[in-house]
Amino acid sequence: MWFYAMLLHLYPASFRGEYGEELRRDFARRMSQAGAPGVLVVFTSALWDTLTNALLVHLDILRQDVRYLARSLRKAPGFAFTAIAAAALGTGATTAAFTIVDHILIRPLPFPEPDRLVKLYEDHSNRGIADFDISPATFRDWKNASTSFEHLGAYHGLSANLSGEGEPQRLDGKNVSGDIFPALGVAPLLGRTIGPEDDAANRPDVVVLSYGLWQDLYAGNPAVLGQKLLLDGKPYTVVGVMGPNFYFPGGSPRPQLWTAARFTTEDYSDRMNTFLYGIGRLKPGVSVEGARAELRGIAARLSREFPKELAHTGATVRTFREELSPQGRVMLKALLWASLCVLVIACTNLANLLLARALGRRKELAVRAALGAGRERLVRQTLTESVFLAFAGGAFGLLLARISLPLLVRLVPTSLPIPQTPSMDPRVLAFALALTFVTGLAFGVVPALRVCRGTDANGMREGSRGGVGGRSESLRRVLVGAEIGGCVVLLVSAGLLVRALAQIQAVDPGFRADHLLTLRTALPLPKYDDLTAQNQFISSVLNAARQLPGVTGVAYISFLPMINHGGVWPVHIAGGVEEPTSRRNAHLRYVTPGYFQTMQIPLKLGRDVSEGDTPQTPFVAVVSEAFVRFYWPGQDPVSRHIDFGGHDRMVVGVVGDVRMRGLVQSSEPAVYLPYRQHKDGVGPWYAPKDLAVRTTGDPLAIAPALRRIVHEVDPVQSVSDVQTMDSVVTHETEARSVQVRVLGVFAVIALLLAAVGIHGLLSFAISARTQEIGVRMALGASRGSVVSMVLAESALLAVVGGVAGIALAFGAGRYLASILVGIQPSDPVTFFGASGVVMLTAVAASLVPALRAVRIDPAVALRGE
Amino acid sequence: MGAPQPESLLPLQAAAFHILLALAEADLHGYAIIQDVAARTGGEVKLGAGTLYRTIQRMLEQGLIEERRERPAPEDDDERRRYYGITAFGLAVARAEARRLAQLVKLAKASGLVPGRA
Numbered sequence: 001m002w003f004y005a006m007l008l009h010l011y012p013a014s015f016r017g018e019y020g021e022e023l024r025r026d027f028a029r030r031m032s033q034a035g036a037p038g039v040l041v042v043f044t045s046a047l048w049d050t051l052t053n054a055l056l057v058h059l060d061i062l063r064q065d066v067r068y069l070a071r072s073l074r075k076a077p078g079f080a081f082t083a084i085a086a087a088a089l090g091t092g093a094t095t096a097a098f099t100i101v102d103h104i105l106i107r108p109l110p111f112p113e114p115d116r117l118v119k120l121y122e123d124h125s126n127r128g129i130a131d132f133d134i135s136p137a138t139f140r141d142w143k144n145a146s147t148s149f150e151h152l153g154a155y156h157g158l159s160a161n162l163s164g165e166g167e168p169q170r171l172d173g174k175n176v177s178g179d180i181f182p183a184l185g186v187a188p189l190l191g192r193t194i195g196p197e198d199d200a201a202n203r204p205d206v207v208v209l210s211y212g213l214w215q216d217l218y219a220g221n222p223a224v225l226g227q228k229l230l231l232d233g234k235p236y237t238v239v240g241v242m243g244p245n246f247y248f249p250g251g252s253p254r255p256q257l258w259t260a261a262r263f264t265t266e267d268y269s270d271r272m273n274t275f276l277y278g279i280g281r282l283k284p285g286v287s288v289e290g291a292r293a294e295l296r297g298i299a300a301r302l303s304r305e306f307p308k309e310l311a312h313t314g315a316t317v318r319t320f321r322e323e324l325s326p327q328g329r330v331m332l333k334a335l336l337w338a339s340l341c342v343l344v345i346a347c348t349n350l351a352n353l354l355l356a357r358a359l360g361r362r363k364e365l366a367v368r369a370a371l372g373a374g375r376e377r378l379v380r381q382t383l384t385e386s387v388f389l390a391f392a393g394g395a396f397g398l399l400l401a402r403i404s405l406p407l408l409v410r411l412v413p414t415s416l417p418i419p420q421t422p423s424m425d426p427r428v429l430a431f432a433l434a435l436t437f438v439t440g441l442a443f444g445v446v447p448a449l450r451v452c453r454g455t456d457a458n459g460m461r462e463g464s465r466g467g468v469g470g471r472s473e474s475l476r477r478v479l480v481g482a483e484i485g486g487c488v489v490l491l492v493s494a495g496l497l498v499r500a501l502a503q504i505q506a507v508d509p510g511f512r513a514d515h516l517l518t519l520r521t522a523l524p525l526p527k528y529d530d531l532t533a534q535n536q537f538i539s540s541v542l543n544a545a546r547q548l549p550g551v552t553g554v555a556y557i558s559f560l561p562m563i564n565h566g567g568v569w570p571v572h573i574a575g576g577v578e579e580p581t582s583r584r585n586a587h588l589r590y591v592t593p594g595y596f597q598t599m600q601i602p603l604k605l606g607r608d609v610s611e612g613d614t615p616q617t618p619f620v621a622v623v624s625e626a627f628v629r630f631y632w633p634g635q636d637p638v639s640r641h642i643d644f645g646g647h648d649r650m651v652v653g654v655v656g657d658v659r660m661r662g663l664v665q666s667s668e669p670a671v672y673l674p675y676r677q678h679k680d681g682v683g684p685w686y687a688p689k690d691l692a693v694r695t696t697g698d699p700l701a702i703a704p705a706l707r708r709i710v711h712e713v714d715p716v717q718s719v720s721d722v723q724t725m726d727s728v729v730t731h732e733t734e735a736r737s738v739q740v741r742v743l744g745v746f747a748v749i750a751l752l753l754a755a756v757g758i759h760g761l762l763s764f765a766i767s768a769r770t771q772e773i774g775v776r777m778a779l780g781a782s783r784g785s786v787v788s789m790v791l792a793e794s795a796l797l798a799v800v801g802g803v804a805g806i807a808l809a810f811g812a813g814r815y816l817a818s819i820l821v822g823i824q825p826s827d828p829v830t831f832f833g834a835s836g837v838v839m840l841t842a843v844a845a846s847l848v849p850a851l852r853a854v855r856i857d858p859a860v861a862l863r864g865e
Numbered sequence: 866m867g868a869p870q871p872e873s874l875l876p877l878q879a880a881a882f883h884i885l886l887a888l889a890e891a892d893l894h895g896y897a898i899i900q901d902v903a904a905r906t907g908g909e910v911k912l913g914a915g916t917l918y919r920t921i922q923r924m925l926e927q928g929l930i931e932e933r934r935e936r937p938a939p940e941d942d943d944e945r946r947r948y949y950g951i952t953a954f955g956l957a958v959a960r961a962e963a964r965r966l967a968q969l970v971k972l973a974k975a976s977g978l979v980p981g982r983a
Contacts, residue, residue: 015918015922019921019922022914023918026895027914050915052915053915057922
């Protein structure tokens with residue numbers, strides 16, 4: 001019997017209250033009539049009967065409530081719109097933020113057992129770089145001595161000119177050792193990957209294509225295997241194609257092809273010749289910490305064996321996930337917090353709206369309660385209303401999130417091996433669904449409880465003042481105060497980021513970026529092994545480009561600033577005491593004469609490099625001001641000698657500093673060498689390949705003419721990376737501007753929601769106090785005093801909420817400290833600005849209600865009594 | 866809203882029609898309705914208690930039946946129970962439903978699905 005009584009709880013309380021007694025009695029009678037053998041039959045049929053009917057009764061009520069809701073929303077479209085918009089903004093922001101956090105931080109990386117995969121670097125922490133390239137010799141020693149890895153491979157970047165049919169193309173790829181693909185454990189779509197058998201130098205040259213390149217070059221034709229590809233003039237046989245969802249963990253640019261990395265004895269001879277990155281798969285049961293400890297031990301032994309080269313070289317072992325920068329992590333979490341803040345503000349606002357509505361409906365509810373509607377039914381109806389509104393908002397929110405994803409994802413520059421844009425998979429949808437449901441309950445529960453308490457006989461009393469004064473009013477004040485606090489936090493965070501962005505954008509890069517076109521013509525080897533051929537190509541292009549109309553400067557350089565952040569070379573000062581404990585470096589750049597004038601880098605002292613600086617004349621160098629400050633502070637550098645780029649050179653000039661590594665990082669000293677004074681051993685990597693052209697008009701307009709010139713000089717030479725220098729500099733701050741925009745949008749949404757909240761609160765309070773205000777005015781209160789009474793109320797809310805918000809914003813600022821370059825987390829300008837904006841908004845939102853209060857006609861107001 | 870037309874509730878759910886038929890003869894309490902329906906249909910239709918009260922609730926809202934204040938003859942009265950009776954509107958709806966069903970049977974006869982003359 002007790003079991004049946006339990007079963008009855010499946011019915012809504014109202015139904016149970018009405019018919020529970022009879023149901024129980026019927027059940028008892030049937031049980032007694034059935035006798036022992038029939039008990040089970042009665043029991044089963046009662047179970048079935050209860051389950052189906054309870055569900056149907058619930059659906060009946062839901063249908064009634066929804067019908068009632070639709071009717072009442074149609075009567076109050078403003079309320080419906082505001083509520084749905086608030087819910088949409090809250091759930092949309094949170095869903096989008098979750099999608100990105102999930103995409104970057106949570107979802108497993110697309111490899112089998114990704115937790116066993118690590119990346120390896122040389123650790124040069126004493127110079128502030130924990131992820132330095134590895135030399136082949138050091139890598140070989142690591143691999144031979146370590147026992148933690150099932151597979152341990154190395155790779156390095158590869159850029160090759162593809163010639164043959166069509167226009168020559170520049171392709172980016174990776175040279176991988178045979179262990180890389182087995183370590184990753186990803187099978188190819190077609191054919192095979194590069195394997196250990198390809199490591200030997202006498203093996204045929206083979207290439208594995210990415211899915212994208214396979215589509216581009218062969219239109220996805222499966223007969224590609226065995227075809228020949230001409231890379232830098234050398235034939236490679238296509239042996240495999242990777243699938244569309246394979247992402248190589250090698251950062252950007254995403255590789256289009258892979259060839260076998262093969263090392264010569266010469267590669268192993270110099271431990272400072274670092275150009276490799278390592279990828280390892282840990283043996284089962286070996287932890288990342290274990291592998292890290294082992295490699296550090298090996299690195300420590302090597303630095304004792306080779307004190308000159310490896311004195312301060314350790315080993316870095318990182319999981320793939322740790323490749324995300326700490327700043328990126330901070331930004332992601334800040335995004336999540338900001339979206340939660342928006343969600344809480346939206347919920348608060350909705351709770352407030354519903355509360356006002358419930359209070360306004362007190363009479364109606366009290367009448368319905370008196371007519372027999374149970375409280376449970378009224379609470380349930382209120383919750384149905386809020387959940388329904390939440391779902392309507394959630395649907396729009398999902399749409400918003402979907403639309404904003406491509407923008408949001410640029411927030412965190414990531415080199416993780418994952419797709420560029422996250423997809424909204426069923427997990428995200430489930431998250432959004434759960435979030436919406438919780439949101440609906442969260443903002444519905446307070447008004448619902450209020451309804452529960454409010455349906456006493458007092459509600460029907462004539463002239464009862466729905467909810468003004470007393471606890472409901474103070475609850476609403478707290479809600480609005482919380483909204484204002486949340487607003488301040490968001491505004492301050494966004495403000496700090498805006499200030500940091502402005503600070504960075506104001507940084508002088510050291511050159512004029514406007515009216516500059518850049519492009520790359522990477523000369524392939526062995527075709528351009530011969531320096532004469534190389535110089536011939538360069539001067540032909542430069543001479544032809546100078547003839548173009550509107551061109552005021554043309555020059556070649558190894559790498560333009562910010563395009564390649566690295567390219568440093570050890571410095572030895574002639575006569576100086578060599579310190580074995582630290583490596584001294586400077587950026588190495590070969591330039592053609594006129595480079596400084598083209599870039600408008602000021603020449604501070606001495607002369608530019610010239611066409612007269614040839615292999616036959618004394619080797620010279622132009623150094624940056626930072627170089628002078630670092631090596632010869634307070635002295636005249638001209639005519640001093642340095643050993644740099646494999647040769648003794650005399651300093652002939654000094655130029656201004658340039659931000660080689662981007663706007664945020666200041667650069668190491670730089671040395672510019674004449675392009676003809678090229679010495680063996682420097683390697684083709686530093687050969688001039690970036691062309692800079694200064695024009696009087698639109699720089700991009702000249703691109704076709706430059707392509708034509710290159711084609712005329714060498715018909716199979718590729719042209720790549722055509723872009724303006726302006727866009728290169730803008731790209732530097734792109735992630736930051738996105739951060740600012742996103743947080744800014746969040747802050748504006750929060751501000752709007754808070755304004756709606758304040759406006760709603762005061763409008764409601766004033767309409768409920770019409771009579772009181774009427775009496776005051778009849779007794780001689782001036783209009784001014786009525787306005788100030790209303791404004792004082794909102795100002796009080798703004799101050800209390802604002803102070804709480806400022807306290808929280810201090811915490812938020814501290815959290816963001818690592819991405820606030822050049823701005824204090826407690827920046828007073830931002831704090832004052834944000835608080836001021838919130839105050840103004842609060843006052844503006846209360847103006848309309850205040851004016852309405854002033855227009856109250858005492859005679860009319862009193863007659864209503 | 867004006868008084869609803871009886872036709873607006875058609876077709877009736879089978880359970881509702883059976884309940885109307887039972888109440889058309891006498892006011893009954895819930896358990897008696899179940900027994901009456903079972904007897905009337907020769908045991909064919911056995912209303913579950915949940916189905917019964919759910920349907921009763923709906924029919925009360927629709928005004929097809931009502932709770933009766935006056936109790937039946939004392940010897941039949943089970944005083945802890947609630948008695949239900951049919952309303953004038955309920956009678957009209959039951960008639961309309963019967964007409965609808967008769968019409969359907971006529972159509973079925975005409976097409977030879979059921980023996981007899983249309």
